[in-house]
Amino acid sequence: MTKFSELNLNPKxxxxxxxxxxxxxxxxxxxxxxxxxEGKDVLGIAQTGTGKTASFTxxxxxxxxxxxxxxRMPRSLVLCPTRELAAQVAENFDTYAKHVKLTKALxxxxxSFGEQDKLIxxxxxxxxxxxxxxxxxxxxxxxxxxxxxxxVVDEADRMLDMGFIPDIERIFSLTPFTxxxxxxxxTMAPEIERITNTFLSAPTRIEVARxxxxxxxxxxxxxxxxxxxxxxxxxxxxxxxxxxxxAEGEKCTNAIIFCNRKMDVDIVAKSLKKYGYDAAPxxxxxxxxxxxxxxxxxxxxxxxxxxxxxxxxxxxxxxSVSHVFNFDVPGHAEDYVHRIGRTGRAGRDGTAMMxxxxxxxxxxxxxERLVQREIPRRDNPLKSEVKATKSDxxxxxxxxxxxxKPKKSDAAPKGAAGKAKAEQGGSPxxxxxxxxxxxxxxxxxxxxxxxxxxxxxxxx
Numbered sequence: 444m445t446k447f448s449e450l451n452l453n454p455k456x457x458x459x460x461x462x463x464x465x466x467x468x469x470x471x472x473x474x475x476x477x478x479x480x481e482g483k484d485v486l487g488i489a490q491t492g493t494g495k496t497a498s499f500t501x502x503x504x505x506x507x508x509x510x511x512x513x514x515r516m517p518r519s520l521v522l523c524p525t526r527e528l529a530a531q532v533a534e535n536f537d538t539y540a541k542h543v544k545l546t547k548a549l550x551x552x553x554x555s556f557g558e559q560d561k562l563i564x565x566x567x568x569x570x571x572x573x574x575x576x577x578x579x580x581x582x583x584x585x586x587x588x589x590x591x592x593x594x595v596v597d598e599a600d601r602m603l604d605m606g607f608i609p610d611i612e613r614i615f616s617l618t619p620f621t622x623x624x625x626x627x628x629x630t631m632a633p634e635i636e637r638i639t640n641t642f643l644s645a646p647t648r649i650e651v652a653r654x655x656x657x658x659x660x661x662x663x664x665x666x667x668x669x670x671x672x673x674x675x676x677x678x679x680x681x682x683x684x685x686x687x688x689x690a691e692g693e694k695c696t697n698a699i700i701f702c703n704r705k706m707d708v709d710i711v712a713k714s715l716k717k718y719g720y721d722a723a724p725x726x727x728x729x730x731x732x733x734x735x736x737x738x739x740x741x742x743x744x745x746x747x748x749x750x751x752x753x754x755x756x757x758x759x760x761x762x763s764v765s766h767v768f769n770f771d772v773p774g775h776a777e778d779y780v781h782r783i784g785r786t787g788r789a790g791r792d793g794t795a796m797m798x799x800x801x802x803x804x805x806x807x808x809x810x811e812r813l814v815q816r817e818i819p820r821r822d823n824p825l826k827s828e829v830k831a832t833k834s835d836x837x838x839x840x841x842x843x844x845x846x847x848k849p850k851k852s853d854a855a856p857k858g859a860a861g862k863a864k865a866e867q868g869g870s871p872x873x874x875x876x877x878x879x880x881x882x883x884x885x886x887x888x889x890x891x892x893x894x895x896x897x898x899x900x901x902x903x
Contacts, residue, residue, distance in 0.1 A: 450476045453505040455542035460501070463538055469494035474649035476502050479625055484646035486639055487627040490658065490784060493651060496535050496760075499595050499625045504540045506593065507568050512546060515563055516590035517570035520618070522611065524601040526551040526573060526731060527738065531760050532597065533571050545569060550576045553731020560585050574602070574610035581617065588617040599628035599635050600777060608634060615642045630777050657780055657814050661787040664821035665797040665807065679825075680798060681714045684770055686824040687796055688720070688748075691766065694794070697741070698766035700750045701782050703774060711770055712750040722748035753778055762788045769797035772806045776813040796821065 447460050447468055468476065471489040479485050479502035489495055503519055512518050523529040533549045540547075548562035550572035556579075563570075563586055570577075580586040594615075596602070602611055624643050628635055639646065657663065668683055670676030688695055700715075702708045705726040715722035723737045723746055740746035742761050753773070764786045773779050779797075787793025797818070799807050811817055 445473050450501075451480055451505075452476070452501055453508050453543065455508070456501055456504050456539055459539045459541055469498075470651040471495055471649060472498040472501070474651065475499065475625070475647075478647035479503075479623075480505060482506075482623055484623060484643045485625045486643060486646040486648045487625070488629070488631060488648070488650040489627070490629055490651075490780060495597065495627045496532055497539070499597070499627065500532065500535045500539055503569065503593055503595070503625075504536070504543055504545065507545055508543050510568075512566035512568045513590060514566045515585065516566065516587045517548070517563075518568045518590060519570065519593040519595070520577075520588065520591045520614075521569065521571045521595040521597060522574055522577070522602075522614065523571065524573065524598050524605055524607060526553065526734070528598060529571050529573055530735075536569055536571070547571060550580060551731070552576050553734075556580070556583070556585075574607045574614060577614065578610060588614070589619060591618040591622050593623045593625065594618055595625045595627070597627050599626060599638070600630045600632060601781070603632055603634055604775065604777075608638065611638065612642075629781065657783060658787045658793070660791070661783055661793040661795050663783065663795045663797075663818050665799050665818045666821045666823050668798050668800055668823060670800070676800065677710075680770070680800070681711060683798060683823065683825055684711070684768060685715070685718060685720070687768065687798075688766075690824050691794070694765065696763070696765045697744070697747050697761075698749070698768055699764060699782075699785050700748060700768045700770055701773070702750065702752060703771040705752050707771070708750050708752050712748075715748060715750070720748055721746060722750055724750045726752035753782070760788075761785070763791065764788070765794065767793070767795045769795070772797060772799050772803035772810070774806060776806070776809040779810045780814065 445468060446466060447457055450468065450473075452460075471487055471493045475485050475487050475498040479499065485499075487495060487498060499521075507518055510518065521529075521532055523532055529549060529551050533547060536545075536547050545568040546562075546566065547569040548559060548567040548571070550559050550570065552573065552575070559576075559580065563580065577586070581588065596611060599611075602608060624646070626639055626643060626646070666683065666687070668680060670679045684700070688698070700711060700722075702711055705728055708724045708726045712722045712724035723740065725734055725737045729737075737746065737749065741749045750770075767783050767786045769779070769782060773782060783793070783795035786795060797807075807818070
């Protein structure tokens with residue numbers, strides 16, 4: 444097995460790797476680091492959770508260890524689709540570059556421009572940014588990209604999903620033609636392939652797994668669910684989620700619960716908290732400080748359940764996530780791969796469950812076609828409860844129709860009014876109780892005219 448010490452990395456970088464507790468590179472790291480150190484362009488295709496971040500941070504730190512940054516002209520650029528992923532990349536640089544004198548800046552939304560401008564003005568070796576915030580700084584005249592020697596595009600397929608491809612193409616045009624490009628993606632959509640053909644020069648291609656495969660150490664399952672009524676489906680679906688969590692017991696040490704819509708993220712998180720589950724939401728509409736606090740709580744174990752939109756599907760590096768629950772079937776099949784990739788990381792076993800309502804069955808078919816396998820069906824843990832409840836109701840229900848009236852021959856009219864009715868072949872008055880002479884609604888007094896026959900009343 445290859446060791447990091449065999450990859451020609453800077454000794455100070457190797458020291459940091461050793462202190463972090465890593466000994467052997469992952470397949471994507473073993474394949475990407477040597478050509479990156481040689482200055483070649485790299486195209487890395489690997490499923491999430493395979494160590495892509497270190498496969499570009501380690502050679503970058505080694506290559507940038509010599510040299511000095513100039514004001515407003517970063518020496519390297521890392522583009523990430525989300526704030527969370529950008530922050531994670533920054534943490535990786537801090538970990539691996541702690542023995543090397545390199546400066547970095549993180550350009551993401553939710554942080555004031557003033558603080559970021561100060562860092563850029565001093566000059567940074569590594570600039571980590573989301574495309575939108577990077578272009579904001581450029582258009583304000585605070586940033587020049589003509590000094591970029593190494594450019595990294597991370598999670599390119601997610602960039603495509605989020606509509607960042609035009610921004611990426613513009614950023615490429617602002618950097619020197621002689622730059623080195625390290626390009627990473629979990630899948631290779633036609634649009635992604637077009638960009639790599641345009642902006643990469645004879646790249647070394649490293650593909651460590653079949654496109655859009657899921658890790659073999661993740662136990663996957665899906666519950667086919669249909670609500671009893673349309674207006675009850677949402678609440679019954681949340682009840683099913685709680686039942687799935689409870690059924691896992693102590694095996695579910697923590698979990699990420701994915702919803703398709705931000706509104707549902709808030710509703711599901713609120714519902715879980717109402718029923719005593721330690722849960723918090725995270726999605727793009729929350730301010731950056733709240734998102735950071737929530738993620739920190741989930742990472743350090745003080746928060747057990749993270750209810751998330753796809754903003755957290757990629758780039759959230761928590762090695763010990765035991766479960767992923769897809770409350771909704773993702774609309775894009777590729778997102779399923781990235782969502783469940785949050786569990787089963789670093790060689791650990793993981794569990795991924797999904798709830799599928801009838802209208803999502805087409806999306807489920809797309810997922811199974813993409814991952815080239817059928818996802819096992821799991822029994823609804825509430826089904827036995829529903830059957831028991833129905834059986835109880837059936838046992839308690841009378842066997843005859845209580846709304847049917849007694850036959851005329853069975854009627855036992857009592858009292859003067861009943862006698863008068865019986866003589867005419869009729870049944871007791873609708874207002875009379877079946878158990879006595881008392882007239883319901885009239886008290887004990889019976890007006891005399893009621894007891895008279897038709898002929899007697901006509902004669903009177």
